[in-house]
Amino acid sequence: MEFTSELFWKLLKFGAVGASGLVLDFGLTYLGKEKLGISKYLANAIGFCTAASTNFLFNRWWTFSDTNPDITSQFTRFFLIALVGLAINTAIIWFAHQKKGMNFFVAKILAVGVVVIWNFVMNVTFTFN
Secondary structure (H helix, E strand, C coil): CCCCHHHHHHHHHHHHHHHHHHHHHHHHHHHHHHHCCCCHHHHHHHHHHHHHHHHHHHHHHHHCCCCCCCHHHHHHHHHHHHHHHHHHHHHHHHHHHHHCCCCHHHHHHHHHHHHHHHHHHHHHHHHCC
16 A cells, blocks of 8 residues: 555544544443443443444545445445454453553553554555545
8 A cells, every 4th residue: 555645634534533433432431431330341342333333434425535335335344344443452451451550541542543553554455445
């Protein structure tokens, strides 16, 4: 994948969409973990999956200006990539929080940074190509 100015702008848009998803993700994770008392890993999964779903719509429309009529297959690819991202996210949080004693939300920030790169590369390559 060649890094062009067009790809750069897509990455910036992807980042902006991701930032909105991050707010949703952290908000739902906080609500579930701190206010509803559910497992921190289940709360993380709920926040992450909700954000991934809204991010698909925003990225399809704004970042990639995609008009593929097969939205179901496209969403499936996007969501499968997000699920792998969730596994990476959870593994990083578990390791950093449980094994290294890092604050849960600091570990989550670290995990999000890694997963953003994974998601962008995979979606440029397989979802919105």
